[in-house]
Amino acid sequence: MAGLISRGFLGRRRPAEVESRLPPGQYLVTDFPVLSAGPTPHTSLDRWSFTIEGLVGSPVTWSWADFQKLPTQTYTVDISCVTKWTKLDTKWLGVSVDTLLQAVQVDPAGRYVMAYSDGGYTTNVPLDEMVNGQAFVAYQFDDKPLEPVHGGPARLVVPHLYFWKSAKWIRGFRFMERNQPGFWESLGYHIHGDPWKEERYSGD
Amino acid sequence: MVQPVLEWQAGTVTAIRPETRQTKSFTFALPKWMVHRPGQHYDVRLTAPDGYRTQRSYSIASAPERVGELELTVERIPDGEVSPYLHDVLMLGDELEVRGPIGGYFVWDVSLGGPLLLVGGGSGVVPLMAMLRHRAAQHSTVPARLLYSSRSGEDVIYRDELDGLAAGDRAFEAFYTFTRQPPAGWTGYRRRIDATMLAEVMKPFGKRARVYVCGPTLLVEAVANALVLMELPIEQIRTERFGPTGA
Numbered sequence: 001m002a003g004l005i006s007r008g009f010l011g012r013r014r015p016a017e018v019e020s021r022l023p024p025g026q027y028l029v030t031d032f033p034v035l036s037a038g039p040t041p042h043t044s045l046d047r048w049s050f051t052i053e054g055l056v057g058s059p060v061t062w063s064w065a066d067f068q069k070l071p072t073q074t075y076t077v078d079i080s081c082v083t084k085w086t087k088l089d090t091k092w093l094g095v096s097v098d099t100l101l102q103a104v105q106v107d108p109a110g111r112y113v114m115a116y117s118d119g120g121y122t123t124n125v126p127l128d129e130m131v132n133g134q135a136f137v138a139y140q141f142d143d144k145p146l147e148p149v150h151g152g153p154a155r156l157v158v159p160h161l162y163f164w165k166s167a168k169w170i171r172g173f174r175f176m177e178r179n180q181p182g183f184w185e186s187l188g189y190h191i192h193g194d195p196w197k198e199e200r201y202s203g204d
Numbered sequence: 205m206v207q208p209v210l211e212w213q214a215g216t217v218t219a220i221r222p223e224t225r226q227t228k229s230f231t232f233a234l235p236k237w238m239v240h241r242p243g244q245h246y247d248v249r250l251t252a253p254d255g256y257r258t259q260r261s262y263s264i265a266s267a268p269e270r271v272g273e274l275e276l277t278v279e280r281i282p283d284g285e286v287s288p289y290l291h292d293v294l295m296l297g298d299e300l301e302v303r304g305p306i307g308g309y310f311v312w313d314v315s316l317g318g319p320l321l322l323v324g325g326g327s328g329v330v331p332l333m334a335m336l337r338h339r340a341a342q343h344s345t346v347p348a349r350l351l352y353s354s355r356s357g358e359d360v361i362y363r364d365e366l367d368g369l370a371a372g373d374r375a376f377e378a379f380y381t382f383t384r385q386p387p388a389g390w391t392g393y394r395r396r397i398d399a400t401m402l403a404e405v406m407k408p409f410g411k412r413a414r415v416y417v418c419g420p421t422l423l424v425e426a427v428a429n430a431l432v433l434m435e436l437p438i439e440q441i442r443t444e445r446f447g448p449t450g451a
Binding site for chain 2: 004005006007008009010011012013024025026027033034035036037038039040042083084119120149183184186187188201202203204
């Protein structure tokens with residue numbers, strides 16, 4: 001609907017350089033809110049692994065120790081949660097998805113990825129939006145091991161999409177031919193989730 | 205499942221009721237009302253004269269049986285941008301842009317059955333109240349218990365209604381705990397929710413309990429972790445958190 005002016009509302013604008021980094025409908029936070037649909041899994045590192053499977057030549061699995069040997073990068077990114085908060089300049093250490101994909105032969109038909117996690121969480125992301133530095137698997141936040149409530153030991157981070165796409169407690173990628181909905185995408189949330197297009201809910 | 209497209213609509217404020225010092229309930233008449241599932245939320249959007257906009261999400265407090273109406277219970281965050289507007293500026297007859305209902309996991313309706321254990325902290329009781337109001341409106345006999353943590357007696361939202369529901373319904377019981385200042389003469393729980401308290405409250409339900417936990421992150425983490433240690437299947441534990449980690 002066209003804009004209704006909220007009587008008596010002036011709003012709390014941030015400096016222009018901050019406002020310009022907030023996607024539509026988002027507000028700035030400086031803390032780090034936690035949103036999860038169920039209990040926080042506590043997987044011990046000796047039982048943790050990361051697997052790439054599905055439409056790939058042959059699946060590959062890393063143990064935690066092997067995963068730690070992969071080359072890492074530091075990332076400073078803005079993150080936006082569909083519940084409206086945006087946090088600027090979050091600092092992560094992780095392994096680029098590009099690095100992970102060097103270990104497998106992705107079938108040309110495998111254009112979509114289902115990221116899956118401990119606890120049964122899933123989320124879908126097009127492969128095109130995971131490569132060329134757009135996504136990484138992080139295991140440090142602010143120079144410290146990633147806390148379980150924030151997705152530790154490791155979480156996917158896809159900063160250009162709403163943060164539900166950045167699956168906590170990540171355990172692997174399954175390559176798919178079709179773009180299938182993950183957990184929230186099956187429950188009314190947008191199949192893609194671009195904050196700048198405000199793709200919050202199905203039909204947006 | 206067919207997902208309806210969620211459009212913004214202007215709800216008209218038809219009632220404002222103070223609940224506690226920090227919380228008020230707002231009732232809106234919605235021109236395009238849609239039935240919701242208890243536990244869902246609505247988005248609220250404010251627009252300034254120059255076009256500046258901001259949005260927040262608030263849990264639905266009302267039961268879906270209240271056709272045409274939507275009630276949101278909102279805690280006033282002192283340094284907030286939207287909740288002080290709702291508390292201090294919004295008046296009867298004003299219009300507010302909302303869209304929803306949203307969320308499909310932290311939901312309960314009578315068709316899901318029980319036994320139902322609802323665990324809330326502070327304003328986290330709001331979506332749980334929608335479930336209890338729905339349960340009462342349906343005259344459901346699903347066994348249900350609420351464990352509700354507040355700072356003080358004055359901070360309990362819906363106290364009279366909860367006690368009324370419990371008095372008239374042998375299958376529902378409300379348990380309160382106070383973390384700072386219990387009411388005078390209080391003989392019940394007076395500490396943060398812990399595993400012992402949970403075990404006592406859910407004893408008759410055992411591992412069959414269907415649990416919904418909503419509140420500050422630290423409370424939700426403590427409760428959900430305790431339930432996992434009690435070997436409750438994780439599919440039976442649904443959580444909704446607000447606030448920072450405290451770290």
